[in-house]
Amino acid sequence: DAGITQSPRHKVTETGTPVTLRCHQTENHRYMYWYRQDPGHGLRLIHYSYGVKDTDKGEVSDGYSVSRSKTEDFLLTLESATSSQTSVYFCAISLTGLGGEKLFFGSGTQLSVL
Amino acid sequence: AQKVTQAQTEISVVEKEDVTLDCVYETRDTTYYLFWYKQPPSGELVFLIRRNSFDEQNEISGRYSWNFQKSTSSFNFTITASQVVDSAVYFCALRGEYGNKLVFGAGTILRVKS
Numbered sequence: 001d002a003g004i005t006q007s008p009r010h011k012v013t014e015t016g017t018p019v020t021l022r023c024h025q026t027e028n029h030r031y032m033y034w035y036r037q038d039p040g041h042g043l044r045l046i047h048y049s050y051g052v053k054d055t056d057k058g059e060v061s062d063g064y065s066v067s068r069s070k071t072e073d074f075l076l077t078l079e080s081a082t083s084s085q086t087s088v089y090f091c092a093i094s095l096t097g098l099g100g101e102k103l104f105f106g107s108g109t110q111l112s113v114l
Numbered sequence: 115a116q117k118v119t120q121a122q123t124e125i126s127v128v129e130k131e132d133v134t135l136d137c138v139y140e141t142r143d144t145t146y147y148l149f150w151y152k153q154p155p156s157g158e159l160v161f162l163i164r165r166n167s168f169d170e171q172n173e174i175s176g177r178y179s180w181n182f183q184k185s186t187s188s189f190n191f192t193i194t195a196s197q198v199v200d201s202a203v204y205f206c207a208l209r210g211e212y213g214n215k216l217v218f219g220a221g222t223i224l225r226v227k228s
Contacts, residue, residue, distance in 0.1 A: 031214060040123070042205055042218040050214065058215065090159065097214035100147040100166055105159040 003027045006091050006106040014114055019078040021109050023091030025071075029104075031097035032074040034058075034066065036087040037108070043090065049074055050097060081113045116141045118208050120219035127196050128227050135191045135222045137206030143167075145211035148182065148189045153203040153221070162204075165189065196226045 003026035013019050023032060031050055035043040035058075045058030047066040055066050063085060065077045078085055088110050092103040117140040127133045139148065150162040163173065165182050173180045177194045193200050206219040 033216075035218075040220055042118075042120075042220040044218070045215055048215065088157070092159075092216075099145075099209070099211055100164050102149065102161045102164055103216055104161075108157050 004091060004093055004104060004106040006089075006109050008109060009107065010110045012112045012114065013081050015082060016080050017113075019081050019111065019113075021076040021089055021091075021111070023074045023076070023106060025074075025093050027093060027095075027104075028071060029093040029095050030071075031094045032068065033092040033094075033103065034064075034074070034076045035090045035092065036060065036085075037090060038087050046076065046089075048097075078111075078113075081111075083113050085111065086113045087111060116143075116146075116208050116210060116213070116217045118206050118217055118219035120204075120206055120222050122222045123220070124223040124225070126225045126227065129198060130195050132192060132194050133196050133224065133226075135193075135204050135206075135224065137189045137191065137219060139187050139189065139206070139208045141208060141210060143210035143213075147209045147211075149207040149209075149216065150180070150189075150191050151205045151207065151218075153205065154199075155202070159205070162191075193224075196224075198226050198228050200224060201226045 005024045033048040034046040044060045049055045049068040091106040119138045146167045148165045152160045179192045181190045203221045205221045
């Protein structure tokens with residue numbers, strides 16, 4: 001258990017609705033990531049953070065925004081959810097974000113956009 | 115750009131068979147790190163192994179073994195005497211020396227039947 005909690009675990013929402021997913025960690029790790037998992041694509045990086053208020057885009061960042069106002073929380077927001085954003089979302093953390101350091105993953109959030 | 119290819123979308127074997135999961139990667143970095151993660155039906159991602167680019171020794175851990183070959187840019191994973199509990203999605207991933215992003219392959223679904 002790497003001390004990562006994702007909430008909610010499941011969410012069903014309608015197209016056009018704003019949605020916020022939360023990732024909370026108790027390990028004081030500097031790096032936090034949001035990935036989405038889709039069949040045939042594996043895990044793709046949406047956004048990541050390398051410190052409080054320091055974030056950067058991943059490969060599939062369009063339609064998503066993030067915020068990190070404190071070390072332990074990393075929020076992912078879908079400003080206006082679309083059906084293409086139906087996916088499983090994983091949060092991950094690492095201490096340095098570099099080299100051979102492994103990532104610790106949360107349990108995932110299943111999001112369905114109808 | 116870094117890329118990981120897992121050409122096998124799905125593999126089905128009968129218990130006690132050996133099975134090899136293929137992983138081919140692309141990177142321009144001279145120093146890089148390769149990972150394998152397992153995702154059982156419960157959904158969480160479990161770290162299996164990390165290998166750096168300067169260590170080409172094969173590794174064995176119980177029924178699991180990994181064959182790293184820089185000449186073919188491959189990092190294949192073999193399960194010997196497979197068991198039903200090995201049924202999962204397996205992801206290969208890559209990170210460069212200074213990159214702070216972990217790039218995943220699309221994953222291989224392994225089904226082990228009794």
